[in-house]
Amino acid sequence: MAKKSLSLSKKKAAAAVQQQAQQAKKRASQPPTSLPEYEFIREIGHGSQGDVWLAERRTDKQKVAVKRLNIESVKNWKEYELFKREASVLATLDIDGVAKFYEAVDRLNNHHPCSYIVQEYIEGVTLADMIQSGQRFSVNRIYDIILQLIDILQKLHTHEPPVIHRDLKPSNILLKQTNGKVYLIDFGAVANPQVQSGGSTVAGTYGYMPPEQLMGKPVPQSDIYALAAVAVHLITGISPAEMPNKDFHLIFEPQMQNMPVAVVNTLRSMLEPKTELRLCNYDTLRALFTNFKNDNYTDTGSRQEPMPIAEYNQK
Numbered sequence: 001m002a003k004k005s006l007s008l009s010k011k012k013a014a015a016a017v018q019q020q021a022q023q024a025k026k027r028a029s030q031p032p033t034s035l036p037e038y039e040f041i042r043e044i045g046h047g048s049q050g051d052v053w054l055a056e057r058r059t060d061k062q063k064v065a066v067k068r069l070n071i072e073s074v075k076n077w078k079e080y081e082l083f084k085r086e087a088s089v090l091a092t093l094d095i096d097g098v099a100k101f102y103e104a105v106d107r108l109n110n111h112h113p114c115s116y117i118v119q120e121y122i123e124g125v126t127l128a129d130m131i132q133s134g135q136r137f138s139v140n141r142i143y144d145i146i147l148q149l150i151d152i153l154q155k156l157h158t159h160e161p162p163v164i165h166r167d168l169k170p171s172n173i174l175l176k177q178t179n180g181k182v183y184l185i186d187f188g189a190v191a192n193p194q195v196q197s198g199g200s201t202v203a204g205t206y207g208y209m210p211p212e213q214l215m216g217k218p219v220p221q222s223d224i225y226a227l228a229a230v231a232v233h234l235i236t237g238i239s240p241a242e243m244p245n246k247d248f249h250l251i252f253e254p255q256m257q258n259m260p261v262a263v264v265n266t267l268r269s270m271l272e273p274k275t276e277l278r279l280c281n282y283d284t285l286r287a288l289f290t291n292f293k294n295d296n297y298t299d300t301g302s303r304q305e306p307m308p309i310a311e312y313n314q315k
Helices: 002-028 076-091 127-132 138-158 220-236 263-271 282-293 309-314
Strands: 038-044 051-059 063-068 101-107 114-120 171-177 182-184
Touching: 038 063, 051 282, 051 309, 063 076, 076 101, 076 114, 127 171, 138 171, 138 182, 138 282, 220 263, 263 282
Parallel strands: none
Antiparallel strands: 038 051, 051 063, 063 114, 101 114, 171 182
């Protein structure tokens, strides 16, 4: 009889947890009510802990993107800390290719506590959505996307303090359809190499993360690895997560037999597992991809003398 009662109690507890999760999900799909200064138009993104809404600021009719973290849905307090870190980093950035930061708002004392980040609204489509729709990219368009991302990453990595995105992937790259301008979005995994420690949280997406990031020790070179993984995805149409990997080397060459050797060698150098051997020099990368865009495939520069990691981080 005791066993039966215990079983019933477990079922009731499980049902209660499921009901709470459903209620939280239902609330998350509804526009925020604790930011009356904004008129919410529609949901434009959704995740397990929150959502993103297109809204209009009532004072000047400025369209904004409001990212909401539902505190009741977070699995641990570290997720809230990462959200606050994202807001504090965005507040310091004024970089072309990163949506402008407007404000961060906490409503922790409400019946359903939430935190918000308000940013410039960029009307565009993520590369992930374009890939999922079956769209393929011309090599010239891919080179142009990579060149724009090199400029954005250089500004982030040379920012004071440096900023590592840690989650560069197609779903975090927004393309403006009107002019082809690239934006890097979702800084939820952002890190600062000056405050790394042995207890650093592992963040990122499998297939785009280099070995050092898997060990919780990201450096600016980690974003360069991810950039090359994005290029591989765009060129082949196959996610790097679905490609074989041997001794931390991504085996992508069989999918690129029709690509110029110089391009394959450059991507191989950018995907080097050892950070001290990885091709990360911005000027070299910019020159290479500019040459590729101009149909110049002379294989020079991809085998540069590696820059020592301390010197690279200092620069």
